Amino acid sequence: MLSLPVIVGFGGFNAAGRSSGHHAYRRMVLESLSAEERRETLVGLAVMMGLVRCEGDRYLDADDRAYDAQAVEQQFGPTVMEGTLIRRIDPSFFDVDAVHWQKNASLRGEGATSLSFELSHRDLPEPVPSDWQLEDIDERRVRVTLSGEVQVKWDSYRDLPVKSAGQLPKGFDPGALYNSRFHPRALQLTVAGASDAIQSVGIPWGDIAAAVRPDQISVYASNVMSQMDDAGFGGLLQSRLKGHRVSTKQCPLGLNSMPADFVNAYIIGSVGQTGAIAGACASFLYNLRAAVEDIGAGRCRVAVVGNAEAPITPEIIDGYATMGALAAEEKLKKLDNADETDPRRSSRPFGENCGFTIAESSQYVVLMDDALALELGADVHGAVNDVFINADGFKKSISAPGPGNYITMAKAVASARAILGDESVRERSLVQAHGSSTPQNRVTESEIFHRVAEVFGITEWPVTAVKAFVGHSLSAASGEQLINTLGIFRHGWVPGVKTIDRVADDVFAERLHIPLQDLDRREKPVDVAFLNSKGFGGNNATASVLSPSVVDGMLRKRYGDSAFESYRQRRQNTRDRALEYDQRALRGQFDTLYHFGESMIDERLIEFDSGEMRLPGMTQSIDLNLPNRYSDMTGQS
Structure with missing residues (x-):
């Protein structure tokens, strides 16, 4: 029998908050939640953002004023709303109106006059140019005289055309959750996000590890842009130009395999299979496919899959903006025909748009084979039926879309049809669109959906796009799609594309339902979701994800009523423990897993x-x- 890869845990952090417990999802459908769920979501975010701290049943602000949960919602709810999702880039990253640059300049003497200036001895270039004449002023300083010109660089500050991004909730610092000294931000996100996912399982990791052979645990994770802040490759590449020294950590910690390596080395202590697969913006699905294939083939029984990306740096934004790929402020003003634009609406999938909005995020899931899940009483949140990956063939532009996505999308729907039948695909499926918010994407991706829907007889296909809320986190983007889908399975609300006023005229929408407000599917639950991703270079991937109710039916059929009922009893204990972690995290007690140098294996004892x-x-x-x-x-x- 082929093992079914079931999702038993999920977590991470993005602009909507904490992923485990469906809290980031709930932030996106906040308007549709019950009063109690809305309050819990807002209060949890208020704690996470440092607006209040929890002590027992009380919440205290910075001045030790006490609040109950209802008062926290009333007092801090607006601040939480403003400090989450896409918004203007916070000055803690950099000042978007005055980003540091260096301007080249040439200095020369006036007329025929030689140019003269003073320097510290230690600031002299090596070697000293042949046309420089040096005269010692004292032991520390020297006068330089030259007859030509000298090239210098001035500190300069310029306006960045891109003003918004999908940032972690304001005030939340992932590096404060553990001893993160010298760690690039993406690796801080890795530790926080993977730890959140693993604890969300509700089964102690030691129990999971003891139930399988050591080489039956796999970790697949990566990022696209590596670590480009000062603690990673960014500092490494800039050090000589800035006159600084390279540190011992910048090179190794900059590698794009670190989101997997950190999980193995500091969180779960795994000696099993590992991989860091990069496929541009489809990277999460590339890693997910490796896990699905290995679990299905019996090569592993447990897999941790994820991505962590921290691309909110002037250099990365400058790179994508120069390509014309990002939503610049002036472009948004022209779209709105206004002197001002709302940075919170910069990402507009399938509407009148002008580019994507970059974002930071860390998203991880924990998979098991179905037999192990039953044995341990794991809570199943869904299952990954299949992941298809296809390239575009010959290309003219490396960033342009191509035919590969037709293949992945059609095969994913066909695969789901083979398991569930025509009715489920036609009536109880939805699409998590790549929805990058570029004019080209809205046309090409919607045409793919339209043509696939036409072939498979789908007439009102719900299409949502989480990038409208959290932006485009590059490698982690499909992780956000997957975890958002788990929220839809649990709560029944399909997030609407709330940043657009209407679907653009050139979108192929005849057979699609792109809701502008949350779509209620509680009376007609979704059986299967298709996660679609398109990446530069022709990296196309589509996954089909089965709902927990569908998976329960499959498990009951495979193992029988008696075994399934016994599993349900064990599962309740797991749910109780997962809820205990969730309640602690809502109070700011994340209990982040980070084992530096602990329980190391003595190779002599092997x-x-x-x-x-x-x-x-x-x-x-x-x-x-x-x-x-x-x-x-x-x-x-």
Whole structure:
């Protein structure tokens, strides 16, 4: 039997807040929640943002004034709303109206006069130019005289045309959750996000690890832009130009494999399979496919999958803006025919738009094979049926869309139809669109959806796009799509594309339903969702994700009523423990997992023979009795 990869945990952080417990999803559908759910979401964000702290049943502000939950919502709710989702880039990153640059200049003497200036001895260039004449002033300073000209660089400050981004909730610092000294921001997000996902499972990680062989745990994670802030590759590449020294950490911590390596080395202590697959903006789905394939084939039984991206730097924004890919303020003003524009509406999927909005995010999920999930009583939030990846063939522009997405989308729908039948696909499916908010994307992606819907007989296909709320987090974007989908499965509300007034005229919307307000699917639950991603270079990927109710039916059929009912009883304990973590996190107690230098394996104590290997501290052994996969070619059984 092929193992089914089921989702047993999920977490992370983005502009909408904490992903576990569906809280980031709930921020996006806040208007549709019950009064109690709305209050819990806003109060949790107020704690996360440092507006209040929780002590017992009371909430205290910076002046130790006490509030109950209702008072927190009334007093701080507007601040929470303003400090989440896409918004103007916070000065804690940089001043978008005065970004530091360097301007080149040439200095020369007036007329035929030589140019003379004073320098510290230690500031002299190496070697000293041949046309410089030096005269010592004292032990520390020297006078330089030259007859030509000298090139200098002035500090300069310019206006950045892009003013908005999807930032973590204002006041929330992922690096404050653990000892994050010298860690680039993307790796701080990695630790916080992966820890949140693992604790959301509701089963202690030690129990999970003890239930499988050490090499049956996999981690697949990466990012696209590496770590480009000062603590990573950004500082590494700028150090010589700025006259600074490279640190010992900037090069290794800058690698785009670190979002996987940090999970292995500091969070779960895994010695199993690992991978860091990058496929531009489809990277999450690339990593998810590796996990799905390995679980299905029995190569692993547990997989942690995710991405962490922190691209809100002037250099990265400048790069994408120069391509014309980002929503610049002046372009938005022209769209709105106004002197001012709302930065919160800069991302406008399928509406009149002008570019995407860059964002930071960390999104991780925990997968298990179905047999292990039943054995441990894991709570199943959904299952990944399949992930399809196809390229575009020959291209003229590396950033332009192509035919590969037709293949991935059609195969994903066909795969779901094979499992669920025509009715579920036609009546109870939805699409999580890439929805990047570019004029080209709204036309090309909607045409793909329209043509696929036409072929499979779909007439009112719900299409949502989470980038309207949180922006485009590059490698982590499809992680946000997946976790948002789990929220739809749980609560029944499909987030509307609330940043547009209407669907653009050139969108192929005849067979699509792109809601502008939250769509209520509680009476007609969604069975399957299709996550679509398009990346530069022809990196197309589409995944089909099955709802927990569908998965429950599949598990009952595979294992029988008795085994399934026994599993349901064990599952309730897991849900109780997951809820305990969720309630602690709502009070600001994230209990972030970070094990630096703890429980390290002494290689001298590794024991093995030709049949198995035992590692100190690991409950089970690693099997060395490997089968001959080519027995028909070798004659060896």
